[in-house]
Amino acid sequence: MSAAQDIIREVQAAGGAIVLTESGVKLKSDHGALPDDLVAKARAHKAAIIQALRPKKSRADWGRDEWQTYYDERAAIGEHDGNTTQVDAERLALEDCLSHWLAINPPEPCPPDTCAHCGKPSGEVGSDSVAVLAGRPNEHLWLHHRCYEPFRASRRRDATKSLPELSNQNVVVGIGR
């Protein structure tokens, strides 16, 4: 648990509350003053507390900063806990971001008799085409066997293009396809 969450709990345990205001945060207490050291601690961690209290944006609304923060966190965790080199940790962090991007940006729905990549009739499922999960619950897309790899590659390009800063950081290791 973060220091900010610890402090929020401590304040609550002391009968107070930390509330978000337009200009920052405010300490409230129904039962007299909060201990000075707790107030001082809350002041020292003000920025982190604001961060912890702010409603989280859903990933679909993430902008550049949120993606960068997520990427940095993944890379740091990978490097420190995963026993990997920095380059590998960053590569894995980018992969993680790309997978998340693909999950929250599912491909456009397409009719079951049409290949999602080339738009031609999908033919016999099994011999001509395969069904792949589209990302939405219970929804499939159909792809010709030969269209599967190009489709995946173009989806990946879309993700890479949508996260240009992250992808550029990894160009050195050849991930920016």
Ligand SMILES: [Zn+2]
């Ligand atoms: Zn096709």
